[in-house]
Amino acid sequence: MRKLLNTLYVITEESYLTLDGENIVVQKDKQILGRFPLHTLENIVCFTYKGASPALMGKCAEYHIGLTFYSPRGRFLARTVGKEYGNVLLRKEQYRISDCEEKSISYAKNMITGKIFNSRWSIERTLRDHSYRVDKERLKHISDILYSKLPEIRQVSCMDNLRGIEGKAAEQYFSVFDDMILNQKDTFIFKNRNRRPPLDNVNALLSFAYTVLAGECANALSSVGLDPYVGFMHRDRPGRNSLALDIMEETRPILADRFVLTLINTKVIKNTHFEEQKDHAILLNDEGRKIFFNAWQKHKRETITHPFLKEKTEWGLLPYVQSLLLARTIRGDLEEYPPFLWK
Secondary structure: OOOOOOEEEEOOOOOEEEEEOOEEEEEEOOEEEEEEEHHHOOEEEEEOOOOEOHHHHHHHHHOOOEEEEEOOOOOEEEEEOOOOOOOHHHHHHHHHHHHOHHHHHHHHHHHHHHHHHHHHHHHHHHHHHOHHHOOHHHHHHHHHHHHHHHHHHHHOOOHHHHHHHHHHHHHHHHHOOHHHOOOOOOOOOOOOOOOOOOOOHHHHHHHHHHHHHHHHHHHHHHHOOOOOOOOOOOOOOOOOOHHHHHHHHHHHHHHHHHHHHHHHHOOOOOHHHEEEOOOOOEEEOHHHHHHHHHHHHHHHOOEEEOOOOOOEEEHHHHHHHHHHHHHHHHHOOOOOOOOOOOO
């Protein structure tokens, strides 16, 4: 597992990426906007239709640098993949597990346990840090409901029932999401989760954060030899990173949701950083995306102690650590997949 956190985000819409020796060059209308040594990069995330030169894509594949393309508004387009890590036996076992609901559900239950546990702890963190500013009884009630869901998960033997528990837990969690927004209440109002398209500032931030996190999870899974398109809870669908969505579930409340709340509550992101589209979709503008990524990179460098490994690691490496643990479980080195449980 590589210990590099650097990710290059290219958000200028008319940019084109080329290779010059061992450097990536970002150009716009033949003007050089930036030059970066490839050996310092872990991932390149590009929000432009113009793309990159074949030489650069080949070099990224050779150096195992994740290169992911999104539309300027954050819709996933493509990802380059070079020679795979690991061996074919690991992926064949992954496919066997995916084809067997009994085996798949053992992994999915642990991932959803992590999601609900972390969602509850996010609420508890707000209660601990801002008890004088929130409705304590309301948040504590929802926290208790989420806690009661955890034993139910262990008894589940059907994937549809697991999805039902996860859906109800998500509904309860998002019912108090607006309560955890403490500042800018006039322009950052959360009534419910909406997407495709997001219709308010908060949902725009959440959708954008989930898109970025899903891309990083997909790159992490590829780096340990797993197929990000073949999931256990999220079933096969052409073009969908199903396993990336699976592994993202447990990190979504803490890596994406808490990050969005911090951006709003610390007033790093403001109402001026959004724009409304013709279809009434609300999206981050160029300045908003720039601010988002600057804060995202800083957050990824913050360290935590991993509850399973008992070692310090950066937030940005969490998808890679969990992917590695998943690969070891599939390989048979661990008895069951250990989800990330945040405290």
